[in-house]
Amino acid sequence: MALKFITAEEAASYVHHNDNVGFSGFTPAGCPKVVPGAIARKAAEEHAKGNPFQIGMFTGASTGDKLDGELARANAIKFRTPYQSNKDLRAALNAHQAQYFDLHLSELAQSLRYGFLGKIDVAIVEAADVTEDGEIVPTSGVGILPTICRMADRIIVELNCRHPKEIRGMHDIYEPADPPLRREIPIYTPSDRIGNDCVKVDPAKIVGVVRTDEPNEGGKFSPLDDVTMAIGKNVADFLVSEIKAGRLPKEFVPLQSGVGNVANAVLGCMGANESIPAFNVYTEVIQDAVIELMKQGRVKFASGCSLSVSNEVIREIYANLDFFKDNILLRPQEISNNPEVARRLGLIAINTALEADIFGNINSTHVSGTRMMNGIGGSGDFTRSAMLSIFTTPSTAKDGKISAFVPMVSHLDHSEHSVKIIITEYGVADLRGKSPIQRARCIIDNCVHPDYKPLLEEYLAMGIKGHTPQNLKCCFAFHEELAASGDMHNVDWSKYNK
Numbered sequence: 001m002a003l004k005f006i007t008a009e010e011a012a013s014y015v016h017h018n019d020n021v022g023f024s025g026f027t028p029a030g031c032p033k034v035v036p037g038a039i040a041r042k043a044a045e046e047h048a049k050g051n052p053f054q055i056g057m058f059t060g061a062s063t064g065d066k067l068d069g070e071l072a073r074a075n076a077i078k079f080r081t082p083y084q085s086n087k088d089l090r091a092a093l094n095a096h097q098a099q100y101f102d103l104h105l106s107e108l109a110q111s112l113r114y115g116f117l118g119k120i121d122v123a124i125v126e127a128a129d130v131t132e133d134g135e136i137v138p139t140s141g142v143g144i145l146p147t148i149c150r151m152a153d154r155i156i157v158e159l160n161c162r163h164p165k166e167i168r169g170m171h172d173i174y175e176p177a178d179p180p181l182r183r184e185i186p187i188y189t190p191s192d193r194i195g196n197d198c199v200k201v202d203p204a205k206i207v208g209v210v211r212t213d214e215p216n217e218g219g220k221f222s223p224l225d226d227v228t229m230a231i232g233k234n235v236a237d238f239l240v241s242e243i244k245a246g247r248l249p250k251e252f253v254p255l256q257s258g259v260g261n262v263a264n265a266v267l268g269c270m271g272a273n274e275s276i277p278a279f280n281v282y283t284e285v286i287q288d289a290v291i292e293l294m295k296q297g298r299v300k301f302a303s304g305c306s307l308s309v310s311n312e313v314i315r316e317i318y319a320n321l322d323f324f325k326d327n328i329l330l331r332p333q334e335i336s337n338n339p340e341v342a343r344r345l346g347l348i349a350i351n352t353a354l355e356a357d358i359f360g361n362i363n364s365t366h367v368s369g370t371r372m373m374n375g376i377g378g379s380g381d382f383t384r385s386a387m388l389s390i391f392t393t394p395s396t397a398k399d400g401k402i403s404a405f406v407p408m409v410s411h412l413d414h415s416e417h418s419v420k421i422i423i424t425e426y427g428v429a430d431l432r433g434k435s436p437i438q439r440a441r442c443i444i445d446n447c448v449h450p451d452y453k454p455l456l457e458e459y460l461a462m463g464i465k466g467h468t469p470q471n472l473k474c475c476f477a478f479h480e481e482l483a484a485s486g487d488m489h490n491v492d493w494s495k496y497n498k
């Protein structure tokens with residue numbers, strides 16, 4: 001069946017008010033880049049005529065500004081899930097203009113198949129290649145592409161010539177059967193290939209192909225500062241001590257690490273530490289540092305959902321595809337983030353906390369308990385199931401006015417039962433096998449900023465009884481003080497403990 005090449009505007013005509021739309025990609029990598037803008041313009045035109053126009057949105061994770069940003073600014077989003085990190089979308093969902101629900105990334109594809117989230121009307125996917133018989137080769141990020149293509153009534157393909165057709169072979173596309181027929185996912189090492197090199201769809205569903213040459217909106221990493229470097233070094237030193245103590249196998253276990261500067265610094269420090277053997281990566285986002293370490297032979301193999309790398313690095317990968325195709329697999333997020341596989345492989349999972357409490361609970365998503373930052377992302381997929389779950393965070397935020405450690409988290413994403421290790425620039429709190437009060441002392445001694453240690457020690461010294469000695473009159477005093485005076489330093493327990 002001949003492919004029909006259309007413009008982005010023509011593609012947008014296949015998207016109607018109230019449609020549920022699924023988008024490919026994971027982080028800006030692999031996301032459509034021109035059709036979302038055309039949908040946003042269509043929404044603006046309809047709104048100008050007094051007509052409603054909003055869509056429901058399923059993405060892999062965060063996307064680029066050309067997707068989330070354009071649609072949020074056009075007030076074209078009815079609801080959206082999962083992880084996002086766009087400032088305009090963040091503002092819209094915190095103002096309830098767009099309804100947002102946060103979801104573990106590994107769960108999205110199966111939640112769609114189970115029918116929990118409604119139908120998919122349109123799938124809009126970026127491809128490096130598409131054939132007349134319905135073979136779609138994803139680009140540098142997969143996300144939920146296979147599931148949305150299979151479920152959608154209509155498929156729009158953005159054929160992006162920045163991504164060579166020869167990327168075919170870097171993907172491992174596999175969708176598990178659903179219960180009660182599901183079997184184990186047969187991945188026993190990160191390099192195991194279990195699926196196809198492309199997504200096969202009914203070609204009759206492809207309503208059009210839009211040609212583009214838009215680059216990924218690759219975020220630049222900030223230069224590493226002292227705090228970030230200290231966290232990275234503390235993680236690497238801790239892992240070496242685990243090898244020495246015989247708690248990590250000498251051949252090591254695969255690593256998962258989240259997004260951002262800290263993750264990049266951790267990887268850099270692990271790569272530079274000769275006491276850590278060359279290792280495999282089984283993760284969601286493959287960042288620049290993984291590619292650098294792969295070139296140096298320090299990373300042996302990387303399995304992920306996306307190449308969330310700078311445009312400079314993606315060009316390098318495409319210029320050396322033979323090498324990188326032997327060493328990288330890109331999988332749907334249902335597989336890259338699969339808790340069954342994470343537990344089998346025995347991952348070291350390293351993710352980021354927004355705040356932690358002194359008893360080891362983690363808030364990764366809500367600023368002061370109410371304002372959504374990004375979302376839980378894949379952190380829950382890995383944290384609960386990994387062999388070693390580590391959370392990193394700078395000990396303070398906003399010029400020291402916010403302590404990352406508070407008596408009680410203002411929102412809970414990862415409970416004390418899943419969190420094994422917390423690491424800041426000051427040190428490592430190893431929470432394994434410790435009671436709540438032992439955990440509190442360990443966190444205060446090793447991770448808390450010196451400015452906030454006395455306040456948290458005073459909190460524990462209030463003489464509150466019970467297994468977890470929380471003082472319900474005072475546990476949110478840090479947040480209340482931040483709201484009142486803009487600085488958690490000003491906490492005065494006597495104001496609350498009446």
Ligand code: 0RQ
Pocket residue numbers: 061062083105258259260261262284285351352353354355364365367368373374375376377378379394396397398402403404
């Ligand atoms: O604010 O941007 O205004 O400077 O939060 O903090 O320290 O720059 O760190 O970019 O790694 O983000 C948890 C949000 C951290 C992120 C979070 C302010 C701080 C700064 C960003 P500015 P940093 P990061 C991967 C797996 C989700 C869980 C996860 C995240 C801004 O890592 O979303 O790891 N993780 N998922 O000043 C108020 C606090 C704060 C605070 C920091 N306690 N209160 N503001 N900030 N702590 C994701 C995927 O699965 C794709």
